[in-house]
Amino acid sequence: MRKKVDSSKVFVMLNYVYGEVLIKRHRKEKKAMTDKEYLRQLRVPTKENPLRILMSACLSGITCGWDGTANGEFPTALKILKSDRVKVVKFCPEEYSYGTPREMSDIYGGNGFDVLEGKARVVSENGEDWTAGMIKASEKMLDLAKQEQIEIAVLMDISAACGSQVIYLGNRFSENKVYQIGAGVSAAQLMRNGVKVISHRDYASLEILYSKIYPNHSLDTSKKDHHETDWYKEYFKI
Ligand code: SF4
Numbered sequence: 606m607r608k609k610v611d612s613s614k615v616f617v618m619l620n621y622v623y624g625e626v627l628i629k630r631h632r633k634e635k636k637a638m639t640d641k642e643y644l645r646q647l648r649v650p651t652k653e654n655p656l657r658i659l660m661s662a663c664l665s666g667i668t669c670g671w672d673g674t675a676n677g678e679f680p681t682a683l684k685i686l687k688s689d690r691v692k693v694v695k696f697c698p699e700e701y702s703y704g705t706p707r708e709m710s711d712i713y714g715g716n717g718f719d720v721l722e723g724k725a726r727v728v729s730e731n732g733e734d735w736t737a738g739m740i741k742a743s744e745k746m747l748d749l750a751k752q753e754q755i756e757i758a759v760l761m762d763i764s765a766a767c768g769s770q771v772i773y774l775g776n777r778f779s780e781n782k783v784y785q786i787g788a789g790v791s792a793a794q795l796m797r798n799g800v801k802v803i804s805h806r807d808y809a810s811l812e813i814l815y816s817k818i819y820p821n822h823s824l825d826t827s828k829k830d831h832h833e834t835d836w837y838k839e840y841f842k843i
Contacts, residue, residue, distance in 0.1 A: 650728045653691050655689075658685060692753075694749060702735075713774075717787065718793045721794060806831040
């Protein structure tokens with residue numbers, strides 16, 4: 606009798622192998638995850654000429670999360686929102702294409718850049734192909750960034766749309782969920798069109814941003830970006 610193959614185990618194994626390939630690719634390309642030099646060179650804004658920031662809407666307390674809830678105002682985002690030297694444009698790409706509430710979605714076979722190149726897909730938790738809608742939403746976000754002359758984007762990490770440092774590789778609800786280095790679809794769309802992106806967990810980069818929007822802010826150099834944390838280095842063996 607032929608032995609039945611457990612397809613979920615095969616999928617987990619394939620995901621793991623692909624994750625290893627992505628990590629090797631990342632090492633080879635030595636990608637800078639955030640551009641601190643760009644942040645240092647950013648102009649010092651004024652009330653009359655505020656810094657134009659694009660933000661994942663959910664970071665600002667807007668109830669656009671997949672289940673109709675908000676994350677609350679994230680402390681790192683709140684500090685930006687409180688400044689009178691910023692103009693914050695808020696956008697939720699998933700809500701744009703799929704409304705709220707909606708299913709969760711993840712990227713299979715690569716990251717957001719791969720999705721934009723037709724090499725990977727976005728699939729909702731019930732198995733619907735969301736690739737086209739996620740690409741459409743990313744284009745809308747890019748249009749907004751251009752229209753508003755955005756100078757920096759601060760996005761929610763881990764999301765299949767907004768993630769910029771780490772996202773899931775495949776199903777986040779899987780028993781053996783796998784993380785991958787990389788951006789979600791909207792973050793990738795912004796990045797490949799020259800918009801600088803930092804995540805809400807890039808604390809070192811955010812420090813530089815705070816020093817621009819608060820003239821008296823004293824830079825805390827002990828802070829780390831997400832890719833500089835022990836968890837990241839340990840998980841991705843970097
Ligand atoms: S992470 Fe992005 S897509 Fe997800 S809820 Fe927040 S703004 Fe919307």
